[in-house]
Amino acid sequence: MTTETHSTHSRQPGGLLEGKVAVITGVGAAETIGAVTAALFVEEGAQVLATDISGAQEATAAALGPATVPFQADITREKDVEALFEHAMETFGRVDILVNVAGNPGGRRGPEVTVEEFESLTSVHLLGTLLTNKHAVRAMVPAGGGAIVNFSSAASFNIDKRISMAYSAAKSGVNSLTKSFAVHYGPQGIRVNAVAPGFTLSKKNHRVPPEALEELGGKSALGRAGQPEEQAHVAAFLASDRASFVTGVVVPVDGGWSTRLA
Template structure:
């Protein structure tokens, strides 16, 4: 841990819950938030949440969570409060892409699963997480949406629909709680080198696999984590209801 975690840093004194913390953007965010002084609840369904928490050390605990399950999400929020006394930051990051192909070929059960994790998971996180934040005087919610929720991606109808829903639920919740001390924003990754893209096989994207983004490269989990850190911190105190593309210029093309 660096010096920030010992009392200073941009998140000093804050308690954060991060879903999908076992890998990719979630893991990078958990490590970064802790390095900036936060105490972190690392939540995931993969089992890798334990590894992330162990890497951080005494300022982290892990929770095995299915974000589409109300009981699991309530337990996750309780863990933050019982372990660290409060909840200041909630990063609803867990998600998956689901089946690829045109709508006519998408299995109905797969569609339901994608929406349950990507959209209902955000709903449940905010339902129970914001209640805990209000008890402590406020906080910041960050939701992982996607560039696909802003422009749509061919062959990913269920994923695009779920992420478009995340954008809109973010805006609605921001209005609901703007006068109560809770800010709600979303980040919209473009094509980032995470497990969804193949990073589970290689930490570095192949040189010959360049996504169609104006910056002409993949986004990296640490870059998405940096955007989440800004929204979690007091530096973004006048920002709520936004869906920020962090996409190498993809949406602006």
């Protein structure tokens, strides 16, 4: 079992999202899933409003060039989310895609779940998903539809002792919200799906102790951890017109982790 870097370039990018406008949350520093997703969307022809709470979206957007505009927002605050979509509409004239990657770490915090842990995790993952989806729908319905891709987690299906119980519960709620928005707004032309990553070597996970890195990477059926690009490519497909008859699904991108009983 190994966690070595895995090449994901099975085809040359370009054109999958040509002419689309995407709002992507959680676009922090380089090597995060959000930043990698934003870069791929630009490569595939999209214009991107890149948002994060940290301020790191400024450098990320600058690195990606004129097709990317930064915006700072806290997705747990409805006024911020409303302003985010207003800015997207003012800048680009429409919103075709929302990719909601924003989240905070779900590592085990202590032997018992505290109220502070629960509120921290559910406010970002659950409330943040609700608010971004709500305002994306408001922007998309007048234009005849759009595509939403939420980021869930393999932890929403099964339980791992290293993962916070509150995090797993919040991500299960993301799955439920994804399906609910898909059913409620499908008649208006809006598709809503979710990507459920397994253990992925994004920037924050490079700090995981080597023994934990080996254990977590080895849980997948493929015997390795995932790469941010592997999450981003699935999100791009779900957001694209190639997935025109795909809605209400949660796609595990976890190397088969959630298929195992262990």
